Amino acid sequence: MSTYATKRFAADPLVTASAQFSxxxxxxxxxxxxxxxxxxxWGLRALVPxxxxxxxxxxxxxHVSQVAVVDDGTGRAFVDIVGGPPxxxxxxxxxxxxxxxxxxxKNDFAPDDPACPF
Amino acid sequence: MSILILAETLDxxxxxxxxxxxxxxxxxxxxxxxxxxxxxxxxxRLCDGRWGGTLRSPHGVTRLEDIKSVWYxxxxxxxLPVELSAGExxxxxxxxxxxxxxxxxxxxxxxxxxxxxSATACYKPVQLVAAVRAGLTVADTLITNTxxxxxxxxxxxxxxGGGQVVTKMLASNSxxxxxxxxxxxxxxxxxxxxxxxxxxxxxxHLFQQRVPxxxxxxxxxxxxxxxxxxxxxxxxxxxxxxxxxxxxxRYDQIEVPAEVAAGITALVTELGLxxxxxxxxxxxxxxxxxxxxxxxxxxxxxxxxxxxxxxTDTLADLLxxxxxxx
Numbered sequence: 001m002s003t004y005a006t007k008r009f010a011a012d013p014l015v016t017a018s019a020q021f022s023x024x025x026x027x028x029x030x031x032x033x034x035x036x037x038x039x040x041x042w043g044l045r046a047l048v049p050x051x052x053x054x055x056x057x058x059x060x061x062x063h064v065s066q067v068a069v070v071d072d073g074t075g076r077a078f079v080d081i082v083g084g085p086p087x088x089x090x091x092x093x094x095x096x097x098x099x100x101x102x103x104x105x106k107n108d109f110a111p112d113d114p115a116c117p118f
Numbered sequence: 119m120s121i122l123i124l125a126e127t128l129d130x131x132x133x134x135x136x137x138x139x140x141x142x143x144x145x146x147x148x149x150x151x152x153x154x155x156x157x158x159x160x161x162x163r164l165c166d167g168r169w170g171g172t173l174r175s176p177h178g179v180t181r182l183e184d185i186k187s188v189w190y191x192x193x194x195x196x197x198l199p200v201e202l203s204a205g206e207x208x209x210x211x212x213x214x215x216x217x218x219x220x221x222x223x224x225x226x227x228x229x230x231x232x233x234x235x236s237a238t239a240c241y242k243p244v245q246l247v248a249a250v251r252a253g254l255t256v257a258d259t260l261i262t263n264t265x266x267x268x269x270x271x272x273x274x275x276x277x278x279g280g281g282q283v284v285t286k287m288l289a290s291n292s293x294x295x296x297x298x299x300x301x302x303x304x305x306x307x308x309x310x311x312x313x314x315x316x317x318x319x320x321x322x323h324l325f326q327q328r329v330p331x332x333x334x335x336x337x338x339x340x341x342x343x344x345x346x347x348x349x350x351x352x353x354x355x356x357x358x359x360x361x362x363x364x365x366x367x368r369y370d371q372i373e374v375p376a377e378v379a380a381g382i383t384a385l386v387t388e389l390g391l392x393x394x395x396x397x398x399x400x401x402x403x404x405x406x407x408x409x410x411x412x413x414x415x416x417x418x419x420x421x422x423x424x425x426x427x428x429x430t431d432t433l434a435d436l437l438x439x440x441x442x443x444x
Contacts, residue, residue: 038319039317039319039320040317041318041320041321042317042318042320043317043321043323044293044302044317046302046303046305047293047300047301048302048303049298049299049300049301050299050300051301059128061127061128063175063176063177064177065136066123066136066146066148067133067136067137068127068129068130068133077133078128078130078133079130079134082130
């Protein structure tokens with residue numbers, strides 16, 4: 001079961017997957033390009049909308065403790081309210097991903113994501 | 119001695135790791151690469167054959183010479199202001215990657231995992247042949263952009279009585295278009311689907327025999343330790359792809375059979391991974407079939423929460439004391 005992420009490597013700060021199979025910069029190829037047509041990839045026929053994750057409280061990162069904390073003045077660690085055994089009810093809350101969040105592969109690796117926003 | 123964690127700011131697994139390491143009285147420096155160059159600065163000088171100097175973030179300063187291990191959890195890409203031209207942004211990204219990334223990668227430290235090895239390991243075709251070499255049972259797989267090959271593959275498995283084939287993405291499971299973000303789950307492909315294969319030629323597609331599934335299994339490999347988790351799906355959609363319906367899943371920590379464990383160890387050794395989440399289908403005869411999913415950054419938090427398996431502690435031990443590659 002694939003759990004690859006959508007954002008790794010396309011703009012990875014250290015390496016790129018494409019570097020494992022290097023390609024030169026693409027350039028217009030001239031006459032042939034005008035007659036090339038490509039259909040929408042067959043693999044995209046059964047897409048389903050991404051499911052939004054649970055609504056998270058306001059959170060900030062605390063550079064002293066080096067963990068995320070709930071931004072309500074209490075200083076509670078984010079992980080204490082959403083993660084850790086045994087209270088975490090869902091994958092999303094356990095792994096604390098940005099919404100849309102119930103996608104296990106959010107933090108996994110995936111090469112050359114064409115949808116990468118970066 | 120200090121341990122560097124490269125992770126996004128919103129990552130409870132990283133939060134738990136910070137705690138685990140602090141409890142071990144280990145100096146931890148966590149940062150996200152997206153903070154560079156705004157909140158992270160590097161000052162490195164080549165001296166006596168290695169890079170020495172400092173890495174600075176709002177948390178503090180770490181001497182490069184003091185770093186023992188790096189947990190490459192899931193750091194984010196550099197974030198740059200839109201006021202910069204595309205060319206300027208590209209310049210900053212490339213120079214930052216080669217400078218910051220290059221210095222970090224050259225440090226004589228243990229990486230969990232080394233990002234370049236993770237990048238290579240992400241290629242399913244690489245994983246599949248490595249799994250065969252490692253002695254694992256591997257699902258029959260086709261990668262093609264020709265309709266004829268798809269016809270032949272699906273028809274072959276129909277004749278064999280296997281009945282069905284599945285298709286799934288080689289790399290990215292999601293796509294963002296003007297309509298929003300969509301996801302492609304694993305889905306079955308039958309003879310009826312062969313009537314119109316328009317678009318097969320547009321890129322490579324992966325097809326795989328559908329293994330008669332008793333349950334899914336994710337094995338989390340941490341150093342020399344393997345943790346097996348059976349994932350039981352109680353809904354039709356989650357039986358084909360467990361990510362479709364997490365509410366319908368149950369988990370049990372299970373023993374990994376010795377021959378499978380040996381294969382996994384050989385596989386991750388060949389790929390150079392000290393951490394990986396590896397997915398299998400356990401068929402109705404009890405065979406563990408590798409389906410082409412080695413996740414160098416695979417999630418484990420929800421399995422730890424569901425079963426109590428000591429994954430964070432084992433990872434913390436690996437970062438602190440473990441053996442393994444640079």
